[in-house]
Amino acid sequence: MTSADLSPPAPPVGGWGEWRIPYALITLVVFVVAWETIARIINLPMYLLPKPTDIVASLYENWALLVVNGGVTLTEIIFGFVIAVLLGVPLATMIAHSPVVDRAIYPLIVGSQTIPKAAIAPLLLAAFGYGLTPKVTIVAMMSFFPIVINSVVGFKSASPEMLHLAYCTGATQMQIFWLFRLPQAFPSIFAGMKLAAVLSVIGAVVAEFVGSQAGLGYVILVAGSNFRMDQQFAAIIFLSAMGMILFWAIGLAEKKVLPWHVSMRSQADG
Amino acid sequence: MLDVPSHSHFLSIKRVSKNFTSRSDTVRALSDIDLDIRAGEFVSIVGPSGCGKSTLMMLVAGLTKASGGEILVDGRRIEKPNSDIGIVFQRDVLLDWRTAIQNVLLQAEIRKLDVTAATERARHLLKMVGLDGFEKSYPHELSGGMRQRVSICRALLHKPPLLVMDEPFGALDALTRDQLQLDLLRIWSETRMTVVFITHSITEAVFLSDRIVVMSPRPGRIERLIDIDMPRPRRLAMRETKQFAAYTQEITEIFMKLGVLREEGDA
Incomplete structure (x- = not known):
């Protein structure tokens, strides 16, 4: 808050504005x-x-194999991730709006985080077999937590003044949700989704380790038992690249949905 | 432009009290507040922190319920959030994801006002506070003073007959504050709405108001009502006059007597 009130602050500098x-x-x-x-x-x-x-050579040689199995893993990741978002965000709104739901469910969600997901994987395998379902379930479970926690924080971040303002405009509960609380929560929801994207890759591979006939986790396992460390590394690199692309895609979506937030953040960084 | 209600008392606060109950005890925030405000009057409520002046604003806005007494605005008893007012807080409370004009038009969206007319009025209001050219700027691209101007425009979009402001300029630097005071007076003189202005600045209250409500701390009571008999439009130079000094001195003395202000050597 400078005294030169009418001169606007410097325009925000974009991430690629300067060569670093x-x-x-x-x-x-x-x-x-x-x-x-x-x-x-x-x-x-x-x-x-x-x-x-050797690894680069292996990547080149096994490209088709990696793409096919990467596709399997990616399918697990996307299904699990989307389910986590579809369940997590609405649940977070309920937790944020209802003190009863908050007290009844929130501690259980936090407490459940002490359960190692890798230990549950064999149980799910027994229940759902070797197909897509147990993997998607593990991915969803891994992604669920950061999405819920961050969304709750987001939905609770509407300030008392903001709600007072809403009431004094005569806003209905629906309007308060769509016009105030949800947009206010978006940055936190995206932060949660970015965390979840990273965890969902881990979730998918762990689930594949436990039992699968396809996927990059399966490729890593088979290559290991054949002492083909070059193939293992190639699969790991392919997997990391997939994780990075996922993370980047969410960042891109964030930029599209929340241009105000992204430029605010880059201003704060600069 | 505005329908000025014919009531002599547009806003009536009748024997209002407010208690806050915590687990251990009950705190009386406001005690027996009686106040009548005429339509079109500019009234400031001045008092130290903790005198309940913000609570009083919350009551007028219908955002909290009185423990006793009643509040009438334009003859209607306030029992739920009062959407017929314009409200401005110390923080500008702009929505970060909306541009300046979209923030102003928030009112139109919620109230389902005619979009074309509302947009035109929003442009006019922003121009009136010197923000033409900044309609499409996001809040983080605006300075503190500009943001507060936008929030004032937002409060005025639906032409409220009553504007309540809770220390709106408290977080601004002195020069910006002076400018916004002048802007506010100009808008007020054009619209003739009733303004309830809460502040802890004695000079700000004297400069702006027709009448000042001086409040005492804990429990908040009305200590004195002071009519400010100075010509309008107010000019910054008026702050240097003897008359102005006499008013600020009168209020300062009340606060010294109440122990809100203490000087060295006081017993």
Whole structure:
């Protein structure tokens, strides 16, 4: 709040407005080159640790396999994630609006987080078989928590003044929800979805480890038992790339839905 | 432009009290408030923190229920949130996801006003407070003073006969504050609405008001009503006059007597 009241603050600087030195990329390149060099010098066998060039070769050779199995894993992730959002966000609105629901359910949701999901996976397998269902369930369970917690925080973040304002405009409960509470909660919901995206990748792979006939988790498992560490690494890299793309896609959606929030944040960072 | 109600008392506060009950005890926030405000009057309520002046505003807005007494606005008893008023808080409470003009038009959306007419009025209001050209700016792109101007425009969109403001300029720097006071007086003189203005600034109250309600702390009571008999339109230079100083001194002395203000050497 400066005294020069009528001069607007500097326009927000976009994320790509200035060229930045990609330090992280440089670190990564140095690391990979060092890895390759050392592995070549001491002639490291592939079953201990493959060279980066081996991994790249494997990625190229097994591309079709990775794409097919990546598709399976991605399907599990997307179904589980969407279910978590469809259940989590409405539940969060109920928790935020009703003290009874809050006290009846919220502690259980928080408490359930102490249960390791990987330990539940075999149970689900027994119940649902080797198909898509147990994987989707695990992914949904993993994603559910951050979505609910963050959405609750978001829905509760409407200030008392904001609600007073709403009442004094004669807003109905529906209007208060759609015009005030939901948009106010959006940034938190997106934050929860980003966290959930990362966890859902983990969830899918863990579920595949426990029992599956397809998917990148299955590829990693089979490659391991064949001592094909290069294939394992290729699958891991493919998996990470999928996770990153997912995270990026949610970020992109956030930018589309909440342009005000994204530019506010970049202003705060700058 | 506005229908000025024919009642001599547009806003009547009758023997109103308000208690806040916590687990351990009951605190009396307001005690026996009696106040009549004429239509078109600019009344400031001035008092220290904790004198219940914000509570009084909440009562007038119907956002909280009185423990005793009643409040009548335009002859109607206030029992639920009063949507016939314009309300401005210390924080601007702009919605971050709406541009300046969309924030003003929030009122139109909720009240289902005619969009074309409302948009035209919103533009006019923003222009009146010097914000033409900023209609499409988001709140985070505006300075504190500009944001508060937008929130005033929002409060005025539906032409309320009563505007209640709770320390609206309290968070602004001195120069911005001066400008907004002038803007507010100009808008008020054009619309002739009734204004209840809550502040802890004595000079602000004297500069703006027709009448000042001086409140004492805990429990909040009306200590004195002071008519400010200075010509309108008010000019900033009036703050330097003897008359102005006499008013501020009168109020300062009340606060000293009440122990709200203390000087060195006081017993």
